[in-house]
Amino acid sequence: xxxxxxxxxxxxxxxKASKGTVQIKTSNERLQLVFSFGGKRHYLSTGFTDTxxxxxxxxxxxxxxxxxILCNNFDITLVxxxxxxxxxxxxxxxxxxxxxxxxxxxxxxxLADLWDSYTEYKRxxxxxxxxxxxxKKIYRLINVHLPVxxxxxxxxxxxxxxxxxxxxxxxxxxxxxxACCNWAVKSQLIEDNPFADMASDIKxxxxxxxxxxxxxxxxxxxxxILEAFKENRYYTHYAPFIEFLFMTGCRPSEAVGLQWxxxxxxxxxxxxEQAVVISESGLTCKPGLKTQRKRVFPINNRLAxxxxxxxxxxxxxxxxxxxxxxxxxxxxxxxSRRAWKTVLSMLDGVEYRKxxxxxxxxxxxxxxxxxxxxxxxxxxxxxxxxxxxxxAGQSREIFLPEF
Numbered sequence: 521x522x523x524x525x526x527x528x529x530x531x532x533x534x535x536k537a538s539k540g541t542v543q544i545k546t547s548n549e550r551l552q553l554v555f556s557f558g559g560k561r562h563y564l565s566t567g568f569t570d571t572x573x574x575x576x577x578x579x580x581x582x583x584x585x586x587x588x589i590l591c592n593n594f595d596i597t598l599v600x601x602x603x604x605x606x607x608x609x610x611x612x613x614x615x616x617x618x619x620x621x622x623x624x625x626x627x628x629x630x631l632a633d634l635w636d637s638y639t640e641y642k643r644x645x646x647x648x649x650x651x652x653x654x655x656k657k658i659y660r661l662i663n664v665h666l667p668v669x670x671x672x673x674x675x676x677x678x679x680x681x682x683x684x685x686x687x688x689x690x691x692x693x694x695x696x697x698x699a700c701c702n703w704a705v706k707s708q709l710i711e712d713n714p715f716a717d718m719a720s721d722i723k724x725x726x727x728x729x730x731x732x733x734x735x736x737x738x739x740x741x742x743x744x745i746l747e748a749f750k751e752n753r754y755y756t757h758y759a760p761f762i763e764f765l766f767m768t769g770c771r772p773s774e775a776v777g778l779q780w781x782x783x784x785x786x787x788x789x790x791x792x793e794q795a796v797v798i799s800e801s802g803l804t805c806k807p808g809l810k811t812q813r814k815r816v817f818p819i820n821n822r823l824a825x826x827x828x829x830x831x832x833x834x835x836x837x838x839x840x841x842x843x844x845x846x847x848x849x850x851x852x853x854x855x856s857r858r859a860w861k862t863v864l865s866m867l868d869g870v871e872y873r874k875x876x877x878x879x880x881x882x883x884x885x886x887x888x889x890x891x892x893x894x895x896x897x898x899x900x901x902x903x904x905x906x907x908x909x910x911x912a913g914q915s916r917e918i919f920l921p922e923f
Contacts, residue, residue, distance in 0.1 A: 541555065541586065542554070542555040542582035542583075542585050542586055543555065543582075544575070544578050544579065544582060546570050547563070547565070547636050547639065547640055548636060548639065548656060548659045549569060549570065550565055550566065550567060550568060550569060550570070550636070551565075551566045551568045551569070551570055551574060551575065551578045552564065552565050552566065552636060552640070553565075553566060553578065553581060553582055553585065553601070554640070555582075555585060555586075555589075557589060557594055557596075558596070560707065560708065561641075562598070562637070563633075563636055563637035563640045563641070564598055564601060564602070564633065564637075565630075565632060565633050565636040565637075566578050566581060567602075567632075581601055584600075584601065585601055588600075598633075602630070602633070629670060629671045629704075629709070629710050630669060630670060630671075631662055631666075631669050631670065631671060631677070631697070631700075632659075632662050632663055632669050634671075634700055634701065634704050634709065634710070635658065635659060635662055635700055636659075637704075637707075637709070638699075638700040638703050638704070639651075639655050639659070641703065641707075642655075647797065647806055648797065648804045648806065649797030649798055649804070649806070652798050653797075653798060654696075658693060658696055661693065665684075666680065667680060668680075671701070671710065671714050672714075674697075674714035674715055674718070675714075677697075678690075678694060678715070678718050681693055681694065682722070687722050687723065687724045688724045690722055691719045691722040691724055692719075694715055694718045694719040694722070695719040697715040697718075698713060698715040698716055698717075698718065698719060701713035701714065701715050701716070702716075730874070730876045731906075731910075732910055733874075733876075734877075734880045734884075734910055734911065735871075735873050735877060735880070736877060736880045736881040736883075736884040736885070737870075737873065737877060737878075737881045739885070741867075741870050742766055742881060744867055744870060745762065745766075745863065745864065745867065745870070746759065746762060746763050746766065748863050748864075748866065748867055749762050749763075749859075749863055752859075752862075752863055754859075754862075755858075755859040755862065755863060757845050758850075758855055758859050760826075760830045760842065761775060761776075761842040761850065761855075762860075762878070763826065764826070764841075764842065765875070765878035765879070765882075766878050766881060766882060767822070767823050767826065767882070768790070768817060768823070768882065768899075769878070769879045769880075769881075769882025769883050769886070769899070769900045770792060770817070770879065770900070770901075771795070771809075771810060771876075771879060771901075772852045772855075772875060772876070772878075773795040773796055773797060773810075773852060774792045774794075774795050774809060775841075775842055776795070776796040776842060776849055776850045776852060777794040777795045777796045777805050777849075778790070778792070778840070778841040778842065779837060779838055779839060779840055779841060780831065780835050780836070780837055780838075780839050780841060781837030781838065782841075783819075783827060783841070784819075787819055787824040787827055787828065788818070788819055788824075789816050789817065789818055789819055790816070790817040790819060791814060791815075791816055791817075792809060792814060792815050792816075792817060792901070793807065793808070793809070793813070793814035793815075794806060794807050794808065794809075795808070795809055795810070796849045796850070796852075798853070803848070803849045803851060805849065809901060810901070811901050811902070812901055815898065815899075815901050817899055818899070827841075852875070855875070856874065856875045860875045879900070880911075882900070883896065883900055883902075883907065883911050884911055886899075887907075887911055893907045893908060
């Protein structure tokens with residue numbers, strides 16, 4: 521018989537389903553049937569949201585699959601078990617009186633179903649932030665926005681993405697669709713990948729990402745921003761956080777993840793080794809950084825004085841260095857949208873730039889003050905090549921010597 525997934529928060533132990541059973545799980549807010557047949561693991565989306573009534577419908581589908589497996593009547597195309605809205609409508613051939621034409625499952629394979637299965641397959645190897653930000657975003661794109669959702673309409677899907685998304689976004693999405701279909705081919709769910717090489721045809725102008733969109737603040741602008749945060753009655757709590765970003769050039773997610781155990785007792789170095797990201801369950805602190813597992817940042821006298829000034833009297837190693845007003849992890853996106861945007865809007869003569877420009881400001885100022893490129897690259901978690909390519913040319917004035 522089918523095995524229903526334990527509800528969230530249940531303390532019941534979960535046992536591995538026996539051969540021939542169908543499990544009901546929740547994936548991307550939809551009920552999903554999970555079972556094995558012919559040595560393959562199948563993940564079939566029902567299309568139903570997780571409600572009491574829909575659970576009953578999912579149970580009926582599960583029983584049908586189990587019965588078909590027991591009776592050697594299993595539909596390997598899975599068409600029989602899909603919601604009617606996902607099944608293609610076929611017209612009988614003119615040469616056959618009553619027998620319907622056998623559908624080609626590859627032509628009418630559902631991109632939504634494949635993406636659900638692919639996400640489930642990848643889940644254990646993905647970070648919580650990747651699942652929440654990237655995979656769930658594509659799930660919503662497929663189920664809410666795409667006008668067509670079957671693989672025989674791959675060209676129409678590509679054209680819609682090019683017309684409705686930026687070139688970079690369209691390229692990334694098509695790359696993900698192609699990866700999903702490559703997996704489906706290897707899993708013998710479809711015969712070929714209709715999205716193969718589509719992404720490579722889209723040309724993207726480089727230099728639009730946070731890491732390469734470099735427009736640093738000058739010293740005066742930086743100091744005015746810091747003073748404005750300290751004086752703002754609503755956002756003064758975030759003043760130390762903003763100052764630390766300017767003083768270290770670390771990524772905001774890395775600063776949020778800092779705990780006092782990461783700062784040496786003698787205030788000589790900081791260990792960046794975790795970051796706070798957005799996951800399916802909210803803000804999550806995960807080990808590792810964006811481009812490396814960890815790095816050590818040297819503390820100078822000014823930074824040491826700053827850190828000592830904000831250290832609580834009853835500090836422990838697990839205490840957050842920069843907690844939210846409620847003592848939780850800081851939500852960087854919320855700070856950017858509200859505190860950062862509000863404070864900068866009140867400063868005449870200071871052009872608005874994203875919070876990430878604090879990092880670019882530090883790197884640019886460090887180069888201007890003679891910090892070696894290789895040393896700086898180690899401090900901020902970039903390669904020397906990136907520093908040379910994106911910062912070195914902006915950090916000094918070019919002049920023509922007398923000769």
